Amino acid sequence: MPFCRTKCSFCNFASGVFSRALFDRYVGQVCAEIDAANDTARELGGQLDRRVDSIYLGGGTPSVLAPDQLRRLLQAARENFEVEPTTEITVECAPGTISGEVIDALLGCGVNRVSLGVQSFVDKESASVGRLHTRAITLDDIARLRSRGISNISIDLIAGLPHQTEESWQLSLGDTLASGVPHVSVYMLEVDEDSRLGTELLAGGSRYHAHFVPDDDRTADLYLAACERLEQGGVQQYEISNFARPVTHGIGLHDSKHNLKYWTRQPYLGFGVDAHSMLVAGDDLHAAGIVAVRFATPDSLEGYSAANGVAARAEQLLASRTLVDTQAALEESFFLGLRLNRGVSLAALKAQFGEAAIDGYHTVIADLIQDGLLEHDGDRLRLTSRGRLLSNEVFARFLREETIHHRDTEAQRSS
Ligand code: SF4
Structure with missing residues (x-):
């Protein structure tokens, strides 16, 4: 919803004061x-x-x-x-x-x-x-x-x-x-x-x-x-x-x-200006190794309103679409799940993504524990209170360079 009574001085969201x-x-x-x-x-x-x-x-x-x-x-x-x-x-x-x-x-x-x-x-x-x-x-x-x-x-x-x-x-x-x-x-x-x-x-x-x-x-x-x-x-x-x-x-x-739902990677659908969505991938994309699709509407009222009709809206959304493969989904599980005080269950992640995939983070996790930013709580891994203050630094460490968030252009290239 892009409408507000006044525009707060610090705000740069897609919102403003518009005519009724x-x-x-x-x-x-x-x-x-x-x-x-x-x-x-x-x-x-x-x-x-x-x-x-x-x-x-x-x-x-x-x-x-x-x-x-x-x-x-x-x-x-x-x-x-x-x-x-x-x-x-x-x-x-x-x-x-x-x-x-x-x-x-x-x-x-x-x-x-x-x-x-x-x-x-x-x-x-x-x-x-x-x-x-x-x-x-x-x-x-x-x-x-x-x-x-x-x-x-x-x-x-x-x-x-x-x-x-x-x-x-x-x-x-x-x-x-x-x-x-x-x-x-x-x-x-x-x-x-x-x-x-x-x-x-x-x-x-x-x-x-x-x-x-x-x-x-x-x-x-x-x-x-x-x-x-x-x-x-x-x-x-x-x-x-x-x-x-x-x-x-x-x-x-x-x-x-x-x-x-956002923090535990459950699907959601957003509507209106700057609305984000995440859906489980359908069968065709799944067969190509994609587990989820993310997409969003334009972040301005002008851009959103420019789409006239269902086909134009779908075209807008398609242009924003990100295809999430297994590696990207695992990274999301870490950096979204770690936002929660209960953290993430390593056993659950191993069951979902495989032991080897989680073992690949062994050094990153050990370093972050050493730095006082993460801690174990039984099987769970969670941020310390210092880690919550520096959470963006922690999350960045879970992103691997070789990760490919398949953009549509890449998908088209491979199809
Ligand atoms: S969206 Fe921005 S301008 Fe509107 S109330 Fe919230 S902070 Fe203020």
């Missing part, structure tokens, strides 16, 4: 894309399982859509897929955009989880990056969602916002814990140099508070402080950026069922 007149056309295009999912999957060489157990409406700010537009999108998903009764249906919302009508629409569509882009409970910090909400608005939204029966709420926080100090960060963490929400995501501010804040950091200026952005070391300290405080408050870290409370009277956590 564009919303309806866009919703129509996404619904058409959902209707064509079966044909598209076949065209892309993937297998489509029509049973769905998680739906996530995110990117941008979906709650700026009119209630009827939200209904059309979720209805299209229900009409084209078998949505299981226990499906986790999440919608990302910005505090201050959740009117009574929006909550009615969410409930009417079976939405049972809301992810709130809070970023900070300190008003000066949220305002400094262009957010329009205040602490009072956020707390009121949480109370209203709960009073209407949506208590599965996730709060996003950002460590490293302009003006953030150790003390003010503790205020945000304290409010988050006091709110009792079952899920929290904590991201370290990454300033893309093409964002307005990034440009100001490079070129100077005072409009976007660039002078007040904590440096990388302080941001890392803020992140570590969040891990510690949330853990003490009973919200357990289960992934580099994600934390959840245990399920009451049950087993497990209030983790994001949807995001777990």
Whole structure:
């Protein structure tokens, strides 16, 4: 979803402030894309399982859509897929955009989880990056969602916002814990140099508070402080950026069922601007040693909207397609699975990819353990807390030079 109320100064996602007149056309295009999912999957060489157990409406700010537009999108998903009764249906919302009508629409569509882009409970910090909400608005939204029966709420926080100090960060963490929400995501501010804040950091200026952005070391300290405080408050870290409370009277956590699919390499289909998909390869590609296909829509509203009709959309997706062979799938299993605190089971990887393939990583794993970035936990391999801070360096070590993510051009060459 590329629409937002305001553009946050640090953000370089495919989102922005657009005229409401564009919303309806866009919703129509996404619904058409959902209707064509079966044909598209076949065209892309993937297998489509029509049973769905998680739906996530995110990117941008979906709650700026009119209630009827939200209904059309979720209805299209229900009409084209078998949505299981226990499906986790999440919608990302910005505090201050959740009117009574929006909550009615969410409930009417079976939405049972809301992810709130809070970023900070300190008003000066949220305002400094262009957010329009205040602490009072956020707390009121949480109370209203709960009073209407949506208590599965996730709060996003950002460590490293302009003006953030150790003390003010503790205020945000304290409010988050006091709110009792079952899920929290904590991201370290990454300033893309093409964002307005990034440009100001490079070129100077005072409009976007660039002078007040904590440096990388302080941001890392803020992140570590969040891990510690949330853990003490009973919200357990289960992934580099994600934390959840245990399920009451049950087993497990209030983790994001949807995001777990990405980290455990289960298939998913994305629709709309900059939407990514991964499907298990169909028989023909499988026979050629390909285990999965990844593809994505264009990352701008203009590029996405340029495709008129099913064939044009399929052509766009085909141009983005990456064919994943066994070696690439193994690498993905490492660098996605290691994001989780439980890490990866080496025995399970050996069963899936063969003993020799895993043994090929023996030296890399030993070196990373030696460097204090990885550790064994029985049969499992996982990041240490230092490894979580330097995760990108760890993941890069699992990518081998000879790996070939077969691009379509290569596939064409060999066919
Ligand atoms: S609300 Fe999210 S997507 Fe929209 S501008 Fe802000 S950070 Fe970017």
